[in-house]
Amino acid sequence: MWNLTHDDVEAIAIGAGILGTGGGGNPYIGKLRMQQILKQGHTVQIIQLEELADDALICEVGWMGAPTVGVEKLPNGEESNRVIEALESYVGKTIDAIACSEVGGSNSMAPLEAGALTNKPVVDSDAMGRAFPEMQMSTLFINGVACTPAAMVDEKGNCIVLGKMTDSFALEKFARDLCVQMGCTSLLAPGVMTGAEAKAHSVPRTLTLVKRVGEAVLHARAVKSNFVDAVLNVTGGKEIFAGKMVDVQRRTIAGFARGQLVAEGLGNYRGDYMHIAFQNENLVAWRGSRDSRDEVVACVPDLICMLESDSGEPITTEQLRYGLRVNILAIPCTDKFRTEQALKIVGPAAFGYPDVIYVPLPKTPGQGIE
Amino acid sequence: MWNLTHDDVEAIAIGAGILGTGGGGNPYIGKLRMQQILKQGHTVQIIQLEELADDALICEVGWMGAPTVGVEKLPNGEESNRVIEALESYVGKTIDAIACSEVGGSNSMAPLEAGALTNKPVVDSDAMGRAFPEMQMSTLFINGVACTPAAMVDEKGNCIVLGKMTDSFALEKFARDLCVQMGCTSLLAPGVMTGAEAKAHSVPRTLTLVKRVGEAVLHARAVKSNFVDAVLNVTGGKEIFAGKMVDVQRRTIAGFARGQLVAEGLGNYRGDYMHIAFQNENLVAWRGSRDSRDEVVACVPDLICMLESDSGEPITTEQLRYGLRVNILAIPCTDKFRTEQALKIVGPAAFGYPDVIYVPLPKTPGQGIE
Numbered sequence: 001m002w003n004l005t006h007d008d009v010e011a012i013a014i015g016a017g018i019l020g021t022g023g024g025g026n027p028y029i030g031k032l033r034m035q036q037i038l039k040q041g042h043t044v045q046i047i048q049l050e051e052l053a054d055d056a057l058i059c060e061v062g063w064m065g066a067p068t069v070g071v072e073k074l075p076n077g078e079e080s081n082r083v084i085e086a087l088e089s090y091v092g093k094t095i096d097a098i099a100c101s102e103v104g105g106s107n108s109m110a111p112l113e114a115g116a117l118t119n120k121p122v123v124d125s126d127a128m129g130r131a132f133p134e135m136q137m138s139t140l141f142i143n144g145v146a147c148t149p150a151a152m153v154d155e156k157g158n159c160i161v162l163g164k165m166t167d168s169f170a171l172e173k174f175a176r177d178l179c180v181q182m183g184c185t186s187l188l189a190p191g192v193m194t195g196a197e198a199k200a201h202s203v204p205r206t207l208t209l210v211k212r213v214g215e216a217v218l219h220a221r222a223v224k225s226n227f228v229d230a231v232l233n234v235t236g237g238k239e240i241f242a243g244k245m246v247d248v249q250r251r252t253i254a255g256f257a258r259g260q261l262v263a264e265g266l267g268n269y270r271g272d273y274m275h276i277a278f279q280n281e282n283l284v285a286w287r288g289s290r291d292s293r294d295e296v297v298a299c300v301p302d303l304i305c306m307l308e309s310d311s312g313e314p315i316t317t318e319q320l321r322y323g324l325r326v327n328i329l330a331i332p333c334t335d336k337f338r339t340e341q342a343l344k345i346v347g348p349a350a351f352g353y354p355d356v357i358y359v360p361l362p363k364t365p366g367q368g369i370e
Numbered sequence: 371m372w373n374l375t376h377d378d379v380e381a382i383a384i385g386a387g388i389l390g391t392g393g394g395g396n397p398y399i400g401k402l403r404m405q406q407i408l409k410q411g412h413t414v415q416i417i418q419l420e421e422l423a424d425d426a427l428i429c430e431v432g433w434m435g436a437p438t439v440g441v442e443k444l445p446n447g448e449e450s451n452r453v454i455e456a457l458e459s460y461v462g463k464t465i466d467a468i469a470c471s472e473v474g475g476s477n478s479m480a481p482l483e484a485g486a487l488t489n490k491p492v493v494d495s496d497a498m499g500r501a502f503p504e505m506q507m508s509t510l511f512i513n514g515v516a517c518t519p520a521a522m523v524d525e526k527g528n529c530i531v532l533g534k535m536t537d538s539f540a541l542e543k544f545a546r547d548l549c550v551q552m553g554c555t556s557l558l559a560p561g562v563m564t565g566a567e568a569k570a571h572s573v574p575r576t577l578t579l580v581k582r583v584g585e586a587v588l589h590a591r592a593v594k595s596n597f598v599d600a601v602l603n604v605t606g607g608k609e610i611f612a613g614k615m616v617d618v619q620r621r622t623i624a625g626f627a628r629g630q631l632v633a634e635g636l637g638n639y640r641g642d643y644m645h646i647a648f649q650n651e652n653l654v655a656w657r658g659s660r661d662s663r664d665e666v667v668a669c670v671p672d673l674i675c676m677l678e679s680d681s682g683e684p685i686t687t688e689q690l691r692y693g694l695r696v697n698i699l700a701i702p703c704t705d706k707f708r709t710e711q712a713l714k715i716v717g718p719a720a721f722g723y724p725d726v727i728y729v730p731l732p733k734t735p736g737q738g739i740e
Contacts, residue, residue, distance in 0.1 A: 086533050090460050151533070158540055161531040163456050163521070170528055177547050 001051060001121075004044040004112060009034045011214030012207065016108035017314025018217075018231060019210055019331070019369075021303045023257075023280035024105020024131030025063050025070045026316055033075070034109045034116075042116035046124050049204050052097060052195035058123065059087055059192050061114040062101035064135075064152075064175060065185035066252045066280070070106070071318060076155040079187040080114035083159070086151035087189050090161045099123045099198060101138065101190065103206040104131025104281070105316065110187065125202035129209075129334035129369035130303050133256055133280040135175060135190060136168035137346045139336040143201040147171045150190035154182035162190075180255045203334045204370055209234070217312045227312035228327050231305075236368035237331035237361055240285060240297045241274040242267055242309065245324045250317065256280050257317050262290065263326065274328060276304060278317050283351050285328065298330035299353070301337035301346040302361045303369075305329045332361040334369045371421065371491075374414040374482060379404045381584030382577065386478035387684025388587075388601060389580055389701070389739075391673045393627075393650035394475020394501030395433050395440045396686055403445070404479045404486075412486035416494050419574050422467060422565035428493065429457055429562050431484040432471035434505075434522075434545060435555035436622045436650070440476070441688055446525040449557040450484035453529070456521035457559050460531045469493045469568060471508065471560065473576040474501025474651070475686065480557065495572035499579075499704035499739040500673050503626055503650040505545060505560060506538035507716045509706040513571040517541045520560035524552035532560075550625045573704045574740055579604070587682045597682035598697050601675075606738035607701035607731055610655060610667045611644040612637055612679065618690045626650050627687050632660065633696065644698060646674060648687050653721050655698065668700035669723070671707035671716040672731045673739075675699045702733040704740060 013031035020027065038044075052058065061083065063070065088095055098118070100111045103126040115122035127138040141147045147168040152175060153159045160178055165171040171190065179186045216230035228239050243263040250259030258279050265272035275286045275293045282304035286293035298304050306315040309325040337346050338360055348356035383401035390397065408414075422428065431453065433440065458465055468488070470481045473496040485492035497508040511517045517538040522545060523529045530548055535541040541560065549556045586600035598609050613633040620629030628649050635642035645656045645663045652674035656663035668674050676685040679695040707716050708730055718726035 089462070089533070090531065092459070092462060156540075157534060157536050158544065159533040159535075160544065161460065161533050163459070163529040163531050164527060165529075166527050170526075174528065174530065174548060174551055177551050178544060181544055181547050 001045060001047050004038065004046060006035055006038055008211055009038065011211045011218060012108050013214065014217050014314065015210030015213030016104055017316065018213055018305045018307065019303060020104030020131040020314060020316065021305050022278055022282045022315070022317040023133060024102055024107045026318065027106045027109070027314065029071060030106030030109030034112055037113055037116050044112050044115045045121040046207060047097065047121045049123060049125050049199045049202060052123065052198060054194060054196040056096040056195035057093055057192055058097045058099050058195065058198050059084070059095050059189045060099045060101035060127065061111045061187065061189045062107040063110050063185060064179045064188045066255055066257045069184035069252065073183055073185050075187070079153050079155065080117045082153045083151045083187050083189045084114060084118050086153065086159050086161055087149060087192060090149050090151070090163065091192055095120065095192070097121045097123055099202065100126035100207065102126055102128040102131045103210055104128065107131060108207065108210055123198060124207045125198065125204050126206045127202060129203035129206050131281050132346065135172035138168065139203055139334065140191065140193065140197070140201045141168040142342050142345055145191060145193050145197045145201055147191045149192060150175065150188060152178055152186050152188045154186050158182060176255045184255060203336060206369065209369065221312060227307065228329065231329060234368070235331045236364050237329055239327060240330045241265065241328040242269050243274065243326065245320060245322055245326070248320045248322060250320065259317070261320055266325070279351060280317060282306070284348060284353055284356055285330070296356050298361065299348045299356050299358055300351060301333040303331040303333060305331060330361055332363040332368055371415060371417050374408065374416060376405055376408055378581055379408065381581045381588060382478050383584065384587050384684060385580030385583030386474055387686065388583055388675045388677065389673060390474030390501040390651070390684060390686065391675050392648050392652045392685070392687040393503060394472055394477045396688065397476045397479070397684065399441060400476030400479030404482055407483055407486045414482050414485045415491040416577060417467065417491045419493060419495050419569045419572060422493065422568060424564060424566040426466040426565035427463055427562055428467045428469050428565065428568050429454070429465050429559045430469045430471035430497065431481045431557065431559045432477040433480055433555060434549045434558045436625055436627045439554035439622065443525070443553055443555050445557070449523050449525065450487045452523045453521045453557050453559045454484060454488050456523065456529050456531055457519060457562065460519045460521070460533065461562055465490060465562070467491045467493055469572065470496035470577065472496055472498040472501045473580055474498065477501060478577065478580055493568065494577045495568065495574050496576045497572060499573035499576050501651050502716065505542035508538065509573055509704065510561065510563065510567070510571045511538040512712050512715055515561060515563050515567045515571055517561045519562060520545065520558060522548055522556050522558045524556050528552060546625045554625060573706060576739065579739065591682060597677065598699065601699060604738070605701045606734050607699055609697060610700045611635065611698040612639050613644065613696065615690060615692055615694045618692060620687065620690065631690055636695065649721060650687060652676065654718060654723055654726055655700070666726050668731065669718045669726050669728055670721060671703040673701040673703060675701060700731055702731040702738060
């Protein structure tokens with residue numbers, strides 16, 4: 001158990017941006033909001049999964065939508081309270097603690113903000129150990145935890161409870177349509193789970209992990225050491241490319257930022273090109289020539305993370321632009337996404353790449369995403 | 371107070387089909403479902419608005435969607451119970467009675483079915499005195515009765531509560547999107563109102579009215595008298611055309627059946643043509659030539675009703691086809707739709723016909739829709 005500080009938020013924003021693999025919402029805006037909330041005197045208690053009673057009631061809180069819209073249409077500040085109230089109204093019980101749905105991007109901040117504003121502790125865990133674009137891509141829902149009731153609100157005052165869905169794919173479809181109708185960003189509180197379920201199926205200690213990743217970058221920046229090494233030292237994985245963007249195609253469609261990019265190698269990678277396809281998050285990275293994708297270097301569910309080469313700042317897919325210089329890392333995902341059952345939902349075929357074979361990145365026990 | 375009979379359902383289906391002005395869902399299917407429910411031993415008590423306590427809680431129940439889909443995708447029979455349960459869960463109170471949202475089409479049957487299956491009385495009233503395609507077009511919502519919370523279910527088991535909407539237009543937008551996602555038909559229970567609100571703003575005695583209209587047609591059919599006169603004798607209004615369809619354009623788009631038709635005059639109307647534009651319901655009727663709309667004969671919110679010329683059966687917009695012979699009636703709407711405030715929401719301009727001027731059809735006090 002610890003109380004969140006201003007510096008924690010600074011570090012979490014960077015670490016969550018990196019583990020966001022391009023998505024999860026812009027962490028800079030989330031950071032500013034969270035630091036303002038702490039300045040106003042609110043506090044957040046972060047607790048471990050082990051501290052939850054088996055019959056405690058927990059809900060997740062996170063933003064849904066296109067990152068391209070999330071940086072322009074800002075929340076009004078009432079969303080957290082309203083989404084939790086709606087869920088509590090529907091189930092007729094009090095929610096005991098808040099969990100993170102995806103630790104990547106600004107969705108690391110959403111549960112912290114909700115915890116601060118509703119005076120509920122926030123669990124140091126999430127259901128992805130990264131960011132992913134669709135609701136069903138959750139270690140909880142993959143393992144049978146109910147994804148409903150789920151509440152959803154926008155900044156205009158609309159509030160909807162998805163009481164029962166046939167499955168998490170239906171939740172994704174309905175919530176995505178509602179999100180588009182809400183103007184492409186909404187705050188969502190999906191699922192009301194028990195402490196026992198959270199303990200069994202969450203990815204543990206991910207808030208701590210992104211904080212450590214962020215601290216490593218901040219430290220490397222302060223002492224002018226290599227931030228790529230600093231990140232990999234915490235997360236495991238490897239650098240797969242360094243270069244500059246020479247082509248970015250992106251459109252905001254059906255509630256997502258979808259597209260592809262080509263980067264031209266610099267330094268050790270001169271002469272090589274890297275192609276990356278994304279749907280909010282980076283999905284598949286290929287090494288190749290300017291015009292061809294020759295070899296898959298990394299793919300979902302492993303993480304493909306982009307850091308701005310000068311500062312180590314994470315690059316989200318809505319910030320991609322011609323000329324940007326980046327280091328690209330591949331980081332091993334949680335073991336909970338590496339089962340046969342999970343790969344059907346989060347493997348490359350689930351994103352429309354049936355020909356891409358997932359080869360798990362080697363993982364060092366005790367390091368990185370658990 | 372009266373208990374619904376098998377013969378009542380027969381008559382209501384015809385009368386509601388006529389007052390449905392082409393929409394409200396196919397009354398034939400609603401009739402078969404309702405008669406089966408009565409055969410199974412269920413009963414429905416119809417009560418008058420005056421019998422409601424001022425603090426009683428009432429919700430509406432009705433189908434949303436495109437009539438073209440409603441005749442093919444049938445309910446599974448559990449929808450009524452699930453939609454009321456969801457609403458009761460959300461408000462944490464028991465609903466005392468069920469009201470009709472639109473008496474036109476099969477939506478006259480939806481509250482009767484819900485009343486039978488949940489053992490709640492059904493109020494002899496509605497919020498339109500006809501059918502209309504969009505949620506905000508309600509004497510209740512126009513007069514400030516809250517349209518939320520609203521519950522919505524489909525035949526697959528999905529259930530959604532629209533907890534709070536900025537207004538009834540937002541409810542229409544969100545519910546319509548959800549309805550499309552649900553496969554273009556959903557059962558909706560919008561609004562939880564008090565007895566006092568229902569008494570102040572409903573259109574009274576409309577179940578009785580459609581039953582009387584249906585009985586008039588059945589009687590005319592039995593004694594081979596003129597069913598047009600029989601209908602107009604109960605509803606007021608006038609015949610505006612008789613002829614056969616020579617052109618029907620219709621598409622199912624954005625959750626509606628939209629289109630236009632041209633009918634060629636027969637008998638007294640030989641040489642004339644009538645053009646009608648519809649969005650689920652018939653909106654505007656023009657007299658003209660084969661290719662031009664010359665003069666508005668009737669328009670929303672007054673009712674433009676089509677009866678099959680041989681049988682007096684109401685024709686819904688999904689049944690329109692080349693060669694069909696019809697009598698077309700114009701019937702005066704409820705006074706509650708004739709206020710300046712209401713006409714902004716249900717007048718021709720609200721449907722995209724700003725150049726059509728609404729001239730209220732003359733009305734005989736004590737006759738027709740109150």
